[in-house]
Amino acid sequence: xxxxxTRPDREPRxxxxxxxxxxxxxxxLISIDLTGAGSPARTAAGAVLGPLExxxxxxxxxxxxxxxxxxxxxxxxxxDLEAENARLRGLVASxxxxxxxxxxxxxxxxxxxxxxxxxxxxxxxxxxxxQSFRRTVTLDAGTTRGVRRDMTVLGPDGLVGRVISASPxxxxxxxxxxxDSVVGARLGAEHELGMLxxxxxxxxxxxxxxxxxxxxxxxxxxxxxxxxxxxGGVPYIAGVPIGRVEKVVESPRDETASVTVAPYVDFSAxxxxxxxxxxRQGS
Amino acid sequence: xxxxRAALVVGLLVGAVIVQVSVLAPVIPTAVVPDVVLVxxxxxxxxxxxxxxxxAGFVGGLLLDVAPPADHLLGRWALAxxxxxxxxxxxxxxxxxxxxxxxxxxxxxxxxxxAVFALTGVLLGEPGLTLAAALPVIGLAVVxxxxxxxxxxPAVRMLLVRAxxxxxxxx
Numbered sequence: 001x002x003x004x005x006t007r008p009d010r011e012p013r014x015x016x017x018x019x020x021x022x023x024x025x026x027x028x029l030i031s032i033d034l035t036g037a038g039s040p041a042r043t044a045a046g047a048v049l050g051p052l053e054x055x056x057x058x059x060x061x062x063x064x065x066x067x068x069x070x071x072x073x074x075x076x077x078x079x080d081l082e083a084e085n086a087r088l089r090g091l092v093a094s095x096x097x098x099x100x101x102x103x104x105x106x107x108x109x110x111x112x113x114x115x116x117x118x119x120x121x122x123x124x125x126x127x128x129x130x131q132s133f134r135r136t137v138t139l140d141a142g143t144t145r146g147v148r149r150d151m152t153v154l155g156p157d158g159l160v161g162r163v164i165s166a167s168p169x170x171x172x173x174x175x176x177x178x179x180d181s182v183v184g185a186r187l188g189a190e191h192e193l194g195m196l197x198x199x200x201x202x203x204x205x206x207x208x209x210x211x212x213x214x215x216x217x218x219x220x221x222x223x224x225x226x227x228x229x230x231x232g233g234v235p236y237i238a239g240v241p242i243g244r245v246e247k248v249v250e251s252p253r254d255e256t257a258s259v260t261v262a263p264y265v266d267f268s269a270x271x272x273x274x275x276x277x278x279x280r281q282g283s
Numbered sequence: 284x285x286x287x288r289a290a291l292v293v294g295l296l297v298g299a300v301i302v303q304v305s306v307l308a309p310v311i312p313t314a315v316v317p318d319v320v321l322v323x324x325x326x327x328x329x330x331x332x333x334x335x336x337x338x339a340g341f342v343g344g345l346l347l348d349v350a351p352p353a354d355h356l357l358g359r360w361a362l363a364x365x366x367x368x369x370x371x372x373x374x375x376x377x378x379x380x381x382x383x384x385x386x387x388x389x390x391x392x393x394x395x396x397x398a399v400f401a402l403t404g405v406l407l408g409e410p411g412l413t414l415a416a417a418l419p420v421i422g423l424a425v426v427x428x429x430x431x432x433x434x435x436x437p438a439v440r441m442l443l444v445r446a447x448x449x450x451x452x453x454x
Binding site: 015016018019022023025026027028029030032033034038041042044045046049050052053054056057124125126127128129130131132133134136137138164165167170172174178179180198199200201268 | 297300301302303304305306308309312313314315316318332333334337338340341344345346348349350351352353354355356357358359361362365366369372373397400401403404407409410411412416417420421424
């Protein structure tokens with residue numbers, strides 16, 4: 001015990017200095033990331049932590065028996081996934097806008113662009129907590145399966161979001177309900193255009209706010225909304241069902257209407273999704 | 284001995300990140316998830332002092348900043364958790380640990396950590412983040428964290444003592 005007598009203070013003397021240095025380091029990191037230089041670190045960390053997340057989710061989820069699946073099980077699962085894939089493709093081609101007057105036009109337009117989608121099926125293996133105030137999820141498919149930044153992500157019920165970063169084995173998806181998410185949308189039977197923004201709400205399924213580009217046109221409750229689509233399908237392909245108009249609050253003074261859209265997708269219960277990796281060429 | 288301890292803490296933090304993001308988040312029905320990483324950081328601070336607490340907070344926060352679903356600015360959790368770990372370490376450790384003091388420490392420091400994270404977001408202009416929207420989220424998270432802390436703090440205390448069995452010398 002004589003050794004301890006010479007160094008009675010086993011801890012470093014100045015915890016406050018350590019704290020100050022660490023806080024400054026964190027501030028430095030934040031300012032480095034403000035310039036956009038932080039993404040390599042994120043990709044590198046994703047390459048290490050992503051597979052761990054996939055593994056943990058597979059082992060500990062209620063479907064944990066998958067880890068001990070036999071080949072027949074895997075074959076059956078593969079068939080299921082293929083069936084689901086086909087269903088998703090059908091869903092994209094024949095979106096919920098069918099009942100409207102524009103159905104034929106949209107179906108035609110969407111058909112050429114969207115009918116022959118090539119998708120990668122993936123599972124949600126990680127979910128950002130509400131305390132982070134962002135709505136993002138991790139998928140167990142990455143660049144090795146063809147998933148890249150700015151690709152559209154579809155759920156069984158409609159549009160889910162877009163890929164914002166991808167490591168070799170995993171991808172991060174920004175959900176539609178995130179406050180940072182903006183989607184071009186086409187609404188109602190009159191082919192109006194608007195922009196859908198996430199309300200950033202972190203509880204429940206979340207809602208979207210619609211800004212119609214044509215202020216005079218006010219949508220009706222129940223109008224279906226599909227994605228407008230950008231050039232080259234980046235980041236969103238056209239004609240994917242998004243949701244229904246849930247509430248319209250008109251304010252006559254400034255002639256605007258606040259339109260709330262309920263998405264078809266339940267963002268609090270995401271599991272299997274499909275990433276659109278491209279349209280098949282020459283078909 | 285210090286290396287063993289540090290390795291243990293880093294291992295605990297990595298495990299905590301995975302549990303928080305991939306195991307608890309899909310299971311918990313609310314969007315708010317127990318902050319497993321934050322609670323481990325607070326436990327380390329409680330059991331081995333402000334310096335270790337601040338270091339554990341910095342490392343754990345950094346892990347949560349870069350672990351895949353994260354899209355906020357790098358370093359925000361590191362900042363908040365370094366502070367929380369330090370504060371947990373400054374709690375008087377001379378008295379015998381009790382459930383009540385553990386719970387109170389977790390509640391207070393978790394609130395500070397979560398609030399600092401939200402505040403940095405507001406200051407940096409993260410989209411759609413207001414204090415009014417943040418408060419209920421933080422409140423529920425603190426409740427979750429206290430419940431989790433009552434289990435995690437004794438477990439971490441036991442693990443740390445086992446990693447470093449030498450008794451503390453006082454005279």
